[in-house]
Amino acid sequence: MQPLIDNARTFGQRPEEFAKLAEGQSPQVLFITCSDSRVVPALITGARPGELFELRTAGNIVPPYASEHPTSEAATIEYAVEVLGVRDIVVCGHSHCGAVGALVRGDDLTAVPAVRDWLAHATPRPDGAAEDPEVAEGVQSHVLTQLLRLRSYPCVERKLAEGQLGLHAWYYEVHTGAVRTHRPQSDTFEAL
Numbered sequence: 001m002q003p004l005i006d007n008a009r010t011f012g013q014r015p016e017e018f019a020k021l022a023e024g025q026s027p028q029v030l031f032i033t034c035s036d037s038r039v040v041p042a043l044i045t046g047a048r049p050g051e052l053f054e055l056r057t058a059g060n061i062v063p064p065y066a067s068e069h070p071t072s073e074a075a076t077i078e079y080a081v082e083v084l085g086v087r088d089i090v091v092c093g094h095s096h097c098g099a100v101g102a103l104v105r106g107d108d109l110t111a112v113p114a115v116r117d118w119l120a121h122a123t124p125r126p127d128g129a130a131e132d133p134e135v136a137e138g139v140q141s142h143v144l145t146q147l148l149r150l151r152s153y154p155c156v157e158r159k160l161a162e163g164q165l166g167l168h169a170w171y172y173e174v175h176t177g178a179v180r181t182h183r184p185q186s187d188t189f190e191a192l
Contacts, residue, residue: 018049027053030080032146033092034060034099038174041092053080059099060091062146063121065153074153081155081165089156091146092170092179093139104128104138122146136171140189143169144182 012018031041032055041047041054055076063071080086093100099119102109103126109116124145128138147169150156159165169182171189180189 021050025050025053025084027051027080027084028087029053030055030077030084030086030089031092032057032060032062032077032089032150033172034058034094034097036094036097036174038096039092039094039172044092044172044179053084053086055080058115058118059097059103059122060093060143060146061099061118061121062091062149064149077150077153078155081153081159087164088166088168089150090168090170091143091150092172093143093146094172095134095136095139095174097135097139100126100128100139100142101133101135103142104132104135105130134173134175140169140171140182143171147182 027050029051030053031045033039033041035056035058041052045052053076055073057073061073062077063073065074077089080089099115099122101107103119103122106125109119122142122145126138126142126145128135128141132138147167150167151160156165156167160167169189171180171182172178173180179192181192182188183190
């Protein structure tokens with residue numbers, strides 16, 4: 001913890017670098033990814049403060065849209081699309097994902113009921129080989145399911161129909177740093 005505290009103490013000693021951020025934000029991209037500490041969107045994309053709107057959830061899950069019981073995730077997506085006017089949404093899964101790995105393997109999650117119930121939003125169960133530590137196939141199929149789920153959000157559906165929004169599926173390899181994007185034409189994940 002001490003290195004984090006030390007950095008936080010010196011971080012605010014450069015106010016000239018941050019003054020412009022007080023004027024507001026206008027990110028062009030909503031980046032939805034896993035809460036995993038090895039996945040750092042700003043490092044992956046090179047984004048500076050104010051350039052990327054982030055939504056981090058266990059397993060980069062986009063829950064079903066429900067207006068009668070809105071979720072934090074739905075509120076974040078709606079705010080990004082309607083208020084901030086993002087032009088693109090990236091759903092980025094990653095290798096060695098514990099959440100997707102648990103789904104692929106069918107792990108018993110009774111000891112962590114909140115995790116179990118949250119992961120139930122990931123349906124259908126991702127494809128993939130249970131013995132693959134990277135869970136690459138499982139994560140990639142899961143990312144595409146979450147992208148499909150995003151399309152059911154009214155704000156996303158409308159902006160897509162108006163040609164004002166792009167959706168992107170990414171797969172990040174934590175062990176190499178490589179990023180792959182889904183190419184619908186070939187239905188494969190290829191290097192950016």
